Amino acid sequence: MNAPVPTELPVVVIGAGPVGLAAAAHLLDRGIEPLVLEAGQVAGAAVREWSHVRLFSTWGEITDPAAEKLLAPTGWTKPDAADYPSGGEWADLYLQPFADVLGERVRTAARVTGVSRAGRDRVVDADREVQPFVVHFTTTDGREERVFARAVIDASGTWATPSPAGGSGLPALGERAVADRITYRVPDLKDPTVRSRYAGKRTAVIGSGASAFTALAYLADLAQAEDGAGTHAVWILRRGLSGSTFGGGEADQLPARGALGLAAKAAVDNGYADAVTGFRTEAIERDSDGRLLLVGEDGRRLDAVDEAIVLTGFRPDLAFLDELRLGLDERLQAPVELAPLIDPNQHSCGTVYPHGHRELSHPEPGVYLVGMKSYGRAPTFLAMTGYEQVRSVTAAIAGDLEAADRVELTLPETGVCGGAGLFDDPTAEQSDAGGCCAPAPAPVPLGVAEAQPAGGCCGS
Incomplete structure (x- = not known):
């Protein structure tokens, strides 16, 4: 009151x-x-x-x-x-x-x-x-x-106040020093200046939500365009891959949100993006050519990338x-x-x-x-x-x-439920059945032909 x-x-x-x-x-x-x-x-x-x-x-x-x-x-x-x-x-x-x-x-x-x-x-x-x-x-x-x-x-x-790349919730060591190579927003690849930054480049996309799906779809589109030869994405996830990684697909009660996951899956399936799983970024360094080297908390060092798009919330x-x-x-x-x-x-x-x-x-x-x-x-x-x-x-x-x-609100579900405590565990076998809120939908075929590169955001 x-x-x-x-x-x-x-x-x-x-x-x-x-x-x-x-x-x-x-x-x-x-x-x-x-x-x-x-x-x-x-x-x-x-x-x-x-x-x-x-x-x-x-x-x-x-x-x-x-x-x-x-x-x-x-x-x-x-x-x-x-x-x-x-x-x-x-x-x-x-x-x-x-x-x-x-x-x-x-x-x-x-x-x-x-x-x-x-x-x-x-x-x-x-x-x-x-x-x-x-x-x-x-x-x-x-x-x-x-x-x-x-x-x-x-x-x-x-x-x-976007979250950083670091898996600890703090900026990764060196993250601030390479700020010129990092964006924390989905880039506008229709802008010629922005487009030239990513065309023909190898770009890390860090994150697992709708914004990351959108960035992967945009980069895949660029890779297929005349000026996009050599464009490639490295999708970095803190957890493992499962059927739920790409969202609910056709089971999502917001169809365009489901399409984002399908577009991300198509980017991976068609070779425009590689998925690196269970990777929590601990440090970001520069190599001798000025490119970015991402180091995980488990000691893994990824091949160099030219740019990083950090979409961790x-x-x-x-x-x-x-x-x-x-x-x-x-x-x-x-x-x-x-x-x-x-x-x-x-x-x-x-x-x-x-x-x-x-x-x-x-x-x-x-x-x-x-x-x-x-x-x-x-x-x-x-x-x-x-x-x-x-x-x-x-x-x-x-x-x-x-x-x-008198509060009444029914929100459209994503069509996938990972249950309690699994979605940020890189080693857990995430189940596509059952979950925290409601019975999971029947498996949905995520056909590449159905993927749409429509962006998405929920609004604030």
């Missing part, structure tokens, strides 16, 4: 991405004034950084009902619900028009640097819950400003929340009540049980982490999850607990 602070104060929403903007729409729907602070120069700035990647969710799954209600009077027309937009299309056709409707309630180029209770650091108990929140932020010209709030919704995502930036009393899971850095529902040590099938303000609350009343940030280090987040989260959270802030507790 929200703290008993003055209700005339706005609710500060951190981040003008899909979920942050949706939070603003739901607040307005309840007569509560939002103030959205966005670090980027435009709304949806993070989404625009992967504008070339096509989502594996359709338009029907990535727009929020409260946002559509605000957009309707402007003459906005929702794109075909069955189409799959790129990140750029999502930003241009939905997020920017949405931000335009919100007007001055969205303040861009405002980077939040700290959140606390007014006059109370995290140590002080006295009268804490009756103090408003104070949010400090900086502008592009270096000015420091602050604003007071009745509640804070952090929808800043995790895009700015993301993690939340919690530094600016340090003066708040947050209840976070020690492993995932997600709210403690939500963590068991999304823990990849237990769940791999995509099943996430309905959750809302209660699972997202903290010892500090009135502050909520939502969207991708609520998942901490866990993967598989979908935009529709964030939309339902903010619907529940904003209802709780408004004092409508009946609506806040």
Whole structure:
């Protein structure tokens, strides 16, 4: 529940991405004034950084009902619900028009640097819950400003803090020194400058999720193109290969997500990529020609590569929340009540049980982490999850607990379930039967002809 602070104060929403903007729409729907602070120069700035990647969710799954209600009077027309937009299309056709409707309630180029209770650091108990929140932020010209709030919704995502190549969770030895040869994003191979960086080169792709599938598919396409002779990928996985490595294929309830796994499998089957399994990167060195040498914790040294694409997930930036009393899971850095529902040590099938303000609350009343940030280090987040989260959270802030507790959300499963604790074990024999959440689907033939090089991302 929200703290008993003055209700005339706005609710500060951190981040003008899909979920942050949706939070603003739901607040307005309840007569509560939002103030959205966005670090980027435009709304949806993070989404625009992967504008070339096509989502594996359709338009029907990535727009929020409260946002559509605000957009309707402007003459906005929702794109075909069955189409799959790129990140750029999502930003241009939905997020920017949405931000335009919100007007001055969205303040861009405002980077939040700290959140606390007014006059109370995290140590002080006295009268804490009756103090408003104070949010400090900086502008592009270096000015420091602050604003007071009745509640804070952090929808800043995790895009700015990708995980490193190192298997320990720390950068591999030498990783920072070779930063000129590493990217932590799916490269835009339609950009001539970027394309020339990878054409004819040997590239390591480190990671095992949808982003890694996308990168492998893009590199395979490049290898088949006229300017791609000699292009080859080395796919580095921390675990072993099994039928589940490539996702659920046709059993995935999001067909485009399943197609990503098929595309990755096709890249391997057709010889455009080699898979190196059970490899946890400990060090990255340069050889005499300046190429990269990856060294595993088991002592293995891989043949040199020219470039590395590190797609090992993301993690939340919690530094600016340090003066708040947050209840976070020690492993995932997600709210403690939500963590068991999304823990990849237990769940791999995509099943996430309905959750809302209660699972997202903290010892500090009135502050909520939502969207991708609520998942901490866990993967598989979908935009529709964030939309339902903010619907529940904003209802709780408004004092409508009946609506806040009425959480209904059914997410499409990946079509594969690895069970508990197996997905990051390089030596485990991963079973394709049974699992943590539901009976596994019947085996699916992963035919090369069915592979589609469509990119994918879940949204934040």
